[in-house]
Amino acid sequence: MTIVLIVLGAALGAPLRYLTDRAVQARHDSVFPWGTFTVNVSGSFVLGLLAALPAHEGVMAFAGTGFCGALSTYSTFGYETLRLAEDGTRFYAVANAAASIVAGLGAAYCGMAIAQAVTG
């Protein structure tokens, strides 16, 4: 059952990352990879929330391991950071790495704080 829930969550999360990335890029023509930044920060927020609830094992498999795991991505983040550095936009490469990690940590912290406030 866990495997089915992970498959379902990931089959939603990965296409949602692609569609979000497209939608963000269509609105912001920028060197900074805002699309991947958005999915990584959103995924961190939801996983922070789930981790602090604490969520049922099945919910964690579907929404945590499957959905948040596939919505957020390290390979895309890593490749983009390298490509920014390769193209000579070193400032954006460093800013992308720093901002993604700081915003991801902040978002996860907010998720955890909200979960703790709700559950008391």
Place this chain on the structure above:
Amino acid sequence: MTGRPVDPDVDLHVPRQRSELREGPWGVLAAIAAGGALGALARHGLGSVFPHRPGEFPWAVFWVNVSGCLLIGVLMVLVTETWTAHRLVRPFLGVGVLGGFTTFSTYVVDAQELVNHGAPLVGLAYLAGTLAAALAAVFTGVRVTRLLARPRRGEAAPRIRCGERSEASGE
């Protein structure tokens, strides 16, 4: 700009990727969903085989993210610089399998849980260590694949006949 995509998931500056959803939306989305499910299962499998206790360095997710970064470097050089790949190869392997395999959310939440379990130094080492190793891995993947793929690029060149427009020379 070198004309190569910066975002391996989708880069709207690349005309072929800009139009890929219009040409066959369900094929692209199904390939990403199937790849994402396979990637997430592989990550879950490794996490189950190599579990970590609270306060311990999360080695399984560390290696998942570092190896995924190595592989995205290899894949992107192959599909953007060496091959003329099938239109679903990047969506399936890059966006789906590797995007679903690697995870940013678990990386961040695991680091925070290390801090919450009284191991802030391990958390900091995990944050910085993953970033450094992942960037080194993606750099290695790109450079080694370019080096190995170079002779093949040379062989492919004569296929373009005089007067013919090609995607490679057009950019």
